[in-house]
Amino acid sequence: MECIRLEYEVDGENFASAGNASESVKRTLKQLGVSPASVRRVAIAMYEGEINMVIHAHGGKAAVEIYPERVDIYLKDSGPGIADIDLAMKAGYSTATESIRSLGFGAGMGLPNMKKYSDEMKIDSTVGVGTTVFLRVNFE
Amino acid sequence: MTIREVVKLLDAEILCGAEHLDTQIHTACGSDMMSDVLAYVKDQSVLLTGLLNPQVVRTAEMMDMLCIVFVRGKRPEQSVIDLAASKGIVLLTTEKRLFVACGILYTNGLGG
Numbered sequence: 001m002e003c004i005r006l007e008y009e010v011d012g013e014n015f016a017s018a019g020n021a022s023e024s025v026k027r028t029l030k031q032l033g034v035s036p037a038s039v040r041r042v043a044i045a046m047y048e049g050e051i052n053m054v055i056h057a058h059g060g061k062a063a064v065e066i067y068p069e070r071v072d073i074y075l076k077d078s079g080p081g082i083a084d085i086d087l088a089m090k091a092g093y094s095t096a097t098e099s100i101r102s103l104g105f106g107a108g109m110g111l112p113n114m115k116k117y118s119d120e121m122k123i124d125s126t127v128g129v130g131t132t133v134f135l136r137v138n139f140e
Numbered sequence: 141m142t143i144r145e146v147v148k149l150l151d152a153e154i155l156c157g158a159e160h161l162d163t164q165i166h167t168a169c170g171s172d173m174m175s176d177v178l179a180y181v182k183d184q185s186v187l188l189t190g191l192l193n194p195q196v197v198r199t200a201e202m203m204d205m206l207c208i209v210f211v212r213g214k215r216p217e218q219s220v221i222d223l224a225a226s227k228g229i230v231l232l233t234t235e236k237r238l239f240v241a242c243g244i245l246y247t248n249g250l251g252g
Contacts, residue, residue, distance in 0.1 A: 016219070019198035026202070036204065043202040044178050051195070091179075104174035104191045104199075113179050 004028070004066040010050055010075075012059025015103065021062045022047040025073075029066065038139040042071050045117040045135050048110045049075040055100045056080070057131065070119075073135040081127035088123075089115065141165060141249060143207050143230050146186065149244050150234040152209060156221050157230030163206055167251045170211075170242040174199040186250070188241050192216040197224045206230060211238045 006028065008021035026043040030036075046062070053060045057079020065072045082088045089111050096106025115121050120136035144161040147154060154161070168186035171177050177187065177199055187200050188209045197220060200208050207230040210216065215233050224231045234241055246252070 016194045018195065019202070023198070023201065040202070040204060047198065047202045048175075048178060101173075103193055104172060104189075104195060107173050107175035107179075109175035109179045113175065116179070 002068075004032075006064040006066070008062040008064075010053045010059045010062055010077075012054050012057065012077075015054060018051050018054040019047055020050075021064075022050050025064050025066075025071075029071070032066065035140050038137065041117040042073075042137045045114045045137060046073050046075075048113045048117075049073070049133055049135065051105055052110050052133075053077045053079070055096060055103075055105060060130075070136060070138045073133075073137075075133040075135070076130065077132075078130040081129055081131055082123065082125040083127050085123050085125060143186075143232075145248075146207065146209065146245065146250075147232060149248055150209065150232070150236055150241055152232040152234040155210075155215070155231035155233055156225040157207070157228065160206065160228065160230050163230075165206060165250070168242070168245055169252065170238050172238075177203065184252075186245075188238055188245075190214055190238055192220065194220050194223055196220070197227065197229060200224075200229055201227050207232065209234060209241060211236060211241050 029039045057077035060077030063074040091112040092108040094106050094108035100106040118135040119138045122134040125131040142162050165185040167184040169181050169184045170188040172191045185206045190211050210233040213235045
């Protein structure tokens with residue numbers, strides 16, 4: 001099946017640049033003529049993932065596959081991992097520090113938002129090894 | 141109302157995007173927590189906030205918002221202003237506090 005593949009390095013040391021990859025994907029989908037509502041769902045889900053990689057995991061890699069009817073996103077980091085995924089998925093639960101909260105994140109809405117705005121979400125995580133998040137968004 | 145009316149109502153200073161002042165807006169939200177903006181906001185076109193970092197602009201961009209109002213006289217760094225300008229997002233700053241600024245816009249017909 002034909003698809004467009006995009007890959008990004010997410011810089012974990014640079015909070016200001018967090019969102020660059022999501023923005024690039026958003027722009028690409030817009031250019032491809034994907035509906036604004038679908039573009040926004042992809043942008044928000046991926047942006048939350050990108051922010052997570054920066055604030056929790058020292059960055060990582062994002063791979064995006066764009067198909068005619070959907071987009072698949074793989075976010076892979078070598079961060080601390082998630083000990084209890086069910087707990088992490090609960091709205092309002094966060095391990096973010098006060099300094100992260102002062103930046104406007106760490107409300108415990110990241111993973112719930114990613115689930116809310118995607119059609120499929122899978123988390124593979126090993127403590128001390130890292131986390132891979134898969135997101136699929138079907139276009140309307 | 142237009143963004144121009146927001147400027148007038150909040151006695152705001154325009155930091156960038158002066159060419160977009162006649163854009164129509166219908167709804168707004170006020171928050172310092174960007175995760176909540178991403179979670180609960182739907183089709184709001186103005187963000188009022190006391191937070192100044194570049195992720196405020198990124199969040200607005202992801203949500204297709206048109207205008208950000210910094211409250212309590214806050215003023216972001218030039219790099220944040222440049223980022224917003226490159227996205228065509230209007231940045232305003234007002235001396236009014238978040239609650240007051242939201243109240244003024246709400247009572248003048250802007251929805252939530």
